[in-house]
Amino acid sequence: MAIELGLKEEQEMLKTMARDFLANECPKTFVRQMMDDEVGHSPELWKKMADLGWQGLVFPEELGGSAMNFRDLCILSEEMGRAVLPGPFYSTVVLVGLPIQDFGTEEQKQEFLPKIASGEIACTLAALEESGDLWAEDISVKALQRGDEYVINGTKLFVTDARAADYMLVAARTKRTSNPEEGITLFMVNAKEWGIYIQNMNVMDLTRKQYEVRFTNVPVSSKNIIGGLNEGWAVLQQIALKASAVLSAEMVGAGEMVTEMTVDYMKERVQFGVVIGTFQALKHRAADMHVLMEYSRSLMEWAAECVKEDHPDTEMAVAMAKSYCGDAIKFVTDAGVQLHGGIGFTWDHDMHLYFKRGRYNDTTFGDSNYYKELIANRLEANLI
Amino acid sequence: MVTGEAEQTEAFRKEVRDWLIANLPEKWGTPEYVAPERFSQEAQDLGISWTKRLYEAGYTGFNVPKEYGGIERPGWQQAILLEELSRRGTPPGPQSLGQLMVIGTLMGWASEEQKKRFIPKILSGEESWCEGFSEPNAGSDLANVQTTAVRDGDEWVVNGQKCWTSMWKFADWSLLVTKTDPNAPRHRNLTYFIFDTTTPGFSRRPLQQMTGESEFGEMFFDDMRVPHENMIGEEGRGWYVAMTTLAAERSGGGGAAAAAMGLSGYGGLIVRTLGGVDSLIELAKKTKRYGKSLWDDVTFRQRIVQIAIENQASRYYGTRLGIAMRKGTASGNEASIAKNSQAEQRKRQGDMVMEIIGAYSQLMRGDPRAIDGGEQVYNMIRSRGATIEMGTSEINRNIIAERILGLPRA
Numbered sequence: 001m002a003i004e005l006g007l008k009e010e011q012e013m014l015k016t017m018a019r020d021f022l023a024n025e026c027p028k029t030f031v032r033q034m035m036d037d038e039v040g041h042s043p044e045l046w047k048k049m050a051d052l053g054w055q056g057l058v059f060p061e062e063l064g065g066s067a068m069n070f071r072d073l074c075i076l077s078e079e080m081g082r083a084v085l086p087g088p089f090y091s092t093v094v095l096v097g098l099p100i101q102d103f104g105t106e107e108q109k110q111e112f113l114p115k116i117a118s119g120e121i122a123c124t125l126a127a128l129e130e131s132g133d134l135w136a137e138d139i140s141v142k143a144l145q146r147g148d149e150y151v152i153n154g155t156k157l158f159v160t161d162a163r164a165a166d167y168m169l170v171a172a173r174t175k176r177t178s179n180p181e182e183g184i185t186l187f188m189v190n191a192k193e194w195g196i197y198i199q200n201m202n203v204m205d206l207t208r209k210q211y212e213v214r215f216t217n218v219p220v221s222s223k224n225i226i227g228g229l230n231e232g233w234a235v236l237q238q239i240a241l242k243a244s245a246v247l248s249a250e251m252v253g254a255g256e257m258v259t260e261m262t263v264d265y266m267k268e269r270v271q272f273g274v275v276i277g278t279f280q281a282l283k284h285r286a287a288d289m290h291v292l293m294e295y296s297r298s299l300m301e302w303a304a305e306c307v308k309e310d311h312p313d314t315e316m317a318v319a320m321a322k323s324y325c326g327d328a329i330k331f332v333t334d335a336g337v338q339l340h341g342g343i344g345f346t347w348d349h350d351m352h353l354y355f356k357r358g359r360y361n362d363t364t365f366g367d368s369n370y371y372k373e374l375i376a377n378r379l380e381a382n383l384i
Numbered sequence: 385m386v387t388g389e390a391e392q393t394e395a396f397r398k399e400v401r402d403w404l405i406a407n408l409p410e411k412w413g414t415p416e417y418v419a420p421e422r423f424s425q426e427a428q429d430l431g432i433s434w435t436k437r438l439y440e441a442g443y444t445g446f447n448v449p450k451e452y453g454g455i456e457r458p459g460w461q462q463a464i465l466l467e468e469l470s471r472r473g474t475p476p477g478p479q480s481l482g483q484l485m486v487i488g489t490l491m492g493w494a495s496e497e498q499k500k501r502f503i504p505k506i507l508s509g510e511e512s513w514c515e516g517f518s519e520p521n522a523g524s525d526l527a528n529v530q531t532t533a534v535r536d537g538d539e540w541v542v543n544g545q546k547c548w549t550s551m552w553k554f555a556d557w558s559l560l561v562t563k564t565d566p567n568a569p570r571h572r573n574l575t576y577f578i579f580d581t582t583t584p585g586f587s588r589r590p591l592q593q594m595t596g597e598s599e600f601g602e603m604f605f606d607d608m609r610v611p612h613e614n615m616i617g618e619e620g621r622g623w624y625v626a627m628t629t630l631a632a633e634r635s636g637g638g639g640a641a642a643a644a645m646g647l648s649g650y651g652g653l654i655v656r657t658l659g660g661v662d663s664l665i666e667l668a669k670k671t672k673r674y675g676k677s678l679w680d681d682v683t684f685r686q687r688i689v690q691i692a693i694e695n696q697a698s699r700y701y702g703t704r705l706g707i708a709m710r711k712g713t714a715s716g717n718e719a720s721i722a723k724n725s726q727a728e729q730r731k732r733q734g735d736m737v738m739e740i741i742g743a744y745s746q747l748m749r750g751d752p753r754a755i756d757g758g759e760q761v762y763n764m765i766r767s768r769g770a771t772i773e774m775g776t777s778e779i780n781r782n783i784i785a786e787r788i789l790g791l792p793r794a
């Protein structure tokens with residue numbers, strides 16, 4: 001039982017430090033400024049985060065990192081979810097940094113990880129296409145070999161923070177066989193190349209921008225293949241696994257914040273001559289919110305620990321956490337709006353930021369229903 | 385993963401599995417096994433001998449200090465043990481209720497002699513207990529108990545009635561909350577006792593439940609004399625002792641006393657439902673309705689999965705709670721969270737089985753076609769009591785809202 005729930009002293013410190021920092025540097029005024037901004041990325045904040053060692057949190061020290069672990073990254077992500085942090089931290093670190101660390105060659109790690117850690121570059125993953133799902137069959141953007149480079153053509157959708165990115169990890173088809181999971185390759189592509197055309201998608205959650213990215217004859221060196229030619233699907237699955245754990249952590253941070261905001265409001269809002277927190281129907285709703293978040297946290301911490309330990313239960317744990325947190329965040333943010341009444345429905349109130357981010361977190365890399373199917377398969381396989 | 389630890393846990397798991405094979409009643413878990421009638425003398429005897437076996441093997445009293453008959457073994461062993469017990473299913477221990485709440489209460493409030501006198505016999509199965517709290521007009525509003533105790537020299541004279549008392553029939557001892565000061569304010573007027581059920585002036589009778597059985601009953605006190613030394617805590621402090629009992633039973637045996645001792649609160653309740661999911665899946669797979677297996681129906685499948693997820697969530701919530709108790713950061717009110725979720729899940733799980741077995745969900749024990757000898761239907765009906773006993777779901781939500789979230793009291 002190497003799974004350790006709860007927080008150790010250093011982890012408590014990390015959490016407090018992150019909470020204080022984000023309270024100062026990422027107040028809702030800043031979040032809203034970023035929502036209005038086309039790129040949604042503040043280089044100043046990016047630099048300050050790098051100075052704290054956040055982008056390189058889990059990278060080894062010799063590559064400019066802080067050599068902390070995946071659980072620590074989730075603790076940080078909880079706080080980011082709580083603050084609805086805009087900008088490319090998640091895209092850069094979770095969607096690109098981690099797979100380079102897990103699958104990259106020594107040279108690739110040397111080349112990219114120190115730059116991520118120092119805040120010199122931001123990155124993102126370009127994987128989804130028309131279907132919007134991470135499904136091998138649906139990947140049809142092509143990369144054709146030309147000498148010792150490849151040329152990419154096609155359109156990616158739902159690419160987070162593409163305008164902020166200096167590099168995109170692009171999933172492209174390099175071979176077509178009867179097995180769609182074979183023949184996918186991941187390329188680290190310089191986002192400033194000619195032939196890359198980025199267009200906003202008009203997304204609900206403006207704190208996490210998403211784009212359509214069109215590739216027209218975009219060249220990339222074969223040295224920039226991450227995880228082996230035609231073997232990108234395994235990398236994508238690993239990205240989805242870790243990202244789902246991180247997204248769960250964000251949901252826990254956000255959901256706890258929404259519960260606190262709602263309970264605080266119930267203690268001050270007066271109707272019928274009493275604070276609305278006196279009404280039992282509302283108390284019970286608040287109690288349900290709290291319980292859902294406690295259970296979400298329990299599964300999320302289990303999942304994060306499993307990833308950290310590379311435990312045999314990892315896939316199951318992450319699937320359960322992502323599915324449960326996805327349902328929970330929808331319940332909690334819905335109740336959050338409802339219990340605030342009219343003001344909760346306004347743009348000026350912050351509740352909708354959490355409501356919308358919650359929807360993003362649930363949908364991304366498979367919603368709660370998707371994960372339930374995955375769990376069903378595993379449970380069935382475990383029977384025998 | 386730290387391999388040393390994994391090997392240790394697997395070794396312990398194997399030890400428990402081997403022990404279970406050697407010690408469970410003959411034919412246990414096979415269709416030939418005939419379980420004794422619930423709440424019969426035979427069932428009681430089976431429970432006692434089972435409890436004794438567990439005790440002798442060193443599998444009970446994980447949280448309890450050695451001088452009171454406990455074993456002080458690590459919490460992870462308890463977790464594995466409970467998992468294995470729930471996986472195999474075991475005879476119901478009559479002491480489970482005693483272990484859940486009496487030990488917690490005694491650890492928190494009893495004198496040294498009382499702990500030494502009573503706890504080992506609870507663990508070994510020698511003495512069974514019940515809980516005399518509720519009365520016809522004092523259920524959720526426990527502070528309103530009307531049973532009185534009046535001091536007379538070295539004794540207290542008790543008059544009144546308790547109801548819905550689980551395990552009433554075979555209890556050798558009972559917990560008892562009485563009103564001792566009619567003039568003191570609410571919550572300061574109660575005193576807590578334990579009493580021997582062979583005491584003159586005590587009588588009891590069954591109350592039939594919607595299951596058809598009489599798991600609970602009524603207790604009557606007619607000038608029953610309880611020695612002063614059987615008071616638990618101080619005179620007028622009974623409310624606070626009762627709160628310890630409730631927290632202990634809600635958290636499944638750890639409770640406030642475990643928090644006080646800094647030990648694992650990994651409770652029996654939390655684990656008990658874990659074993660169920662595999663059998664739900666098996667049942668759904670082999671059940672064909674309207675031409676296809678229920679497991680092939682996405683809606684069914686996903687609802688079973690949801691139960692599996694919630695069971696895991698409870699499990700890890702329990703682990704977190706145990707850690708918080710050890711660190712001293714838990715208030716004890718968290719038990720309401722675990723209790724409520726468990727009870728609600730038990731209902732949903734029960735309903736799920738009914739949906740799967742369809743028309744057969746109507747057949748009770750005694751009908752030759754009843755599934756699992758009617759056990760599943762019984763469980764579904766019995767689960768309705770789960771959201772009422774140990775504080776109703778509504779009361780526990782009040783506790784969460786008021787004592788954890790700090791919302792104003794009504």
Ligand SMILES: Cc1cc2nc3c(=O)[nH]c(=O)nc-3n(C[C@H](O)[C@H](O)[C@H](O)COP(=O)(O)OP(=O)(O)OC[C@H]3O[C@@H](n4cnc5c(N)ncnc54)[C@H](O)[C@@H]3O)c2cc1C
Nearest residue numbers: 515516517518523524548549550769772773774775776778
């Ligand atoms: C299977 C079973 C076993 C039991 N075993 C024992 C035992 O061993 N020992 C023992 O002492 N008792 C036992 N009880 C009794 C149990 O503790 C009480 O039934 C329970 O506390 C509810 O009290 P009540 O029945 O008086 O219902 P009431 O308190 O009258 O409640 C009726 C309804 O009103 C709701 N309600 C009441 N007050 C509030 C409030 N403030 N806010 C919102 N809703 C409220 C309740 O939730 C419930 O839905 C057992 C009960 C059951 C079902």
